[in-house]
Amino acid sequence: MRGLKLVCAALLFAGIGAPSAFAAQCLGVAPGTSQRVVIGDTGRSLLLHVPSGYTKRAPLVFLLHGSTGTGAQMLAESKLAETADRHGFLVAAPDAGIAEGKGFVWNIPGVPTVTGKVPGPNDPDDVAFLTEAAQWLGTLGCADASRVYVTGLSGGGRMTSWLGCVAADRFAAIAPVVGLRAGNPSPVDPRFPDPKTCQPSRPMPVIAFAGGRDTTNPVEGGGAPYWQYPMRTAEARWADLNGCRRPRPTVSAGGIEEHGYTECRSGAEVVARIDSQAGHSWVADNEAMWAFFARRRR
Template sequence: MSLVTACESMQAQQMTSRQGKVVYGESNGELTDQGYARTYDIYTPKSYSPSRPMPLVLVFHGDEGSGRSISNVSQFNTLAEQKGFLVAYPDGIDQRWSLRKTSKRNIDDVSFVKNFINHLEQVRNIDSRRIYATGFSRGGILTQALTCQLSDRIAAFASVAGSLPRRLKQTCQPQMPVSMLMINGTNDQSVHYQGDEKTQKGALVSIPEAVNFWRDHNQCPAYTAKNVAFVAGNQSDAPAGSRARRDRSKVKTYSYSGCSGGSEVVQLAVVDGGHLWYGGTSSDKDVNEFNKDLGLDSTQTIWNFFERHSLPFV
């Protein structure tokens, strides 16, 4: 078991919780796990009450990132305030995630996430049936890895610019059906849509192969597959030939429902899209222009997916 200590910075109105004081808005915390001090950011909406359990979304940053950076990019805090859920952003050690213990780092971040959830349940009143995980890039790869061991703790998963490690695919046997949303660009030069060479270190399977893996695990009937264009806002009413009508075909959606245990698998393929959190904030003008034309809000799409899923009563 890990030694867990809480230490939150107060940045908003204080209130009493099961462990003393908690805050509305942004705060940060710390816990000790596997001999390392681990830090995180957490957002608590004003609708939170210590007497009422609230859903929790875990968000994992990419390499060279941090909890704060993915918070700024994804803007999950704004949505959490609007919709009424907690959101936590843990920091990887040296800004990276480890999927298994190695001789150099001796860190297992899948195990850390399990302990992190236990820690958060001590400092917030969390709905244990509605805990969700999402991440970008390496954080999306970690999200995929979590399914193998934590399908009994996390109700649904969403990876952005991530895929399933080939090594894990061979041994991944989740205890329960896994609801998975994958958002990937077909021209991603970091997480290749067609996957990596099998001999490559840390090789990832192709996006279609990962989707088929989750479909098979969930026993999804093949006839539920859909290949439709994503429609943002009221673009369906746009006149023929307009930018809105042209751009809405840039995202192909493949949806597989009717799977075991009410699970579903959804893939959004951004045609010619690169390595980014679609719809997120950016200092790059080209990225902002691309996102504006695309009209895909990954954060809202992920929450819409999460809202449909919860763990069964035990």
């Protein structure tokens, strides 16, 4: 039944039996607006922003909220909808699967949430939901399936990193914000990632943003059990995974330090931008993020 629904939806949005103007809106969401839409038969929904001037399938950016937050809060805080209107990409802002407080937390298998609880087998599978949402929006003709990206704040940044590890076949690049990881902390030595927990199927381009004064997910490591190893260690691990051959020279300007790795397989560079004066917040430069995404396809 699910397969039949997808086929029918694809025919509908290809213009068979429906006005082309409806297809151009993408799920009936008018260009320049945001609306909650149900994803297939998953029983879950997300807030979808369709950019101004939308007329055909477009790149898609998943925006993942921080722990105990919501997709609506994240869309407002990040200002990513405004960036999408300037550059013509869709934004999908879902809620995580595990309810907590007034919001939700993401299910990263084997890693405790901010409550200290490790998600169990009966908790919603966020990887399955997000990958199905990406596929569904592509099948409908709303999104360009080769240009699907993911970013997120804090717990959403860690979920973004996890998707890079386990769903590289679905996403073209990732941009964690105050949340770059490269697998779970090692049970033997948490100052390093456990290599068994991050084995992407292809090189994954990474641009990560952080605050030098972040005491929640410190760039130097430590903190909560889900964090532990330094951001530089995560960068180096992604460089290894991507087969990068050369570190990028560190460049500092206006309190922003940028470094990373280049000459990587399939152009999968690793870039880190740290705002020395910022803390645990949306420190991303949306324009720099989109410029990085726009050069990548799956």
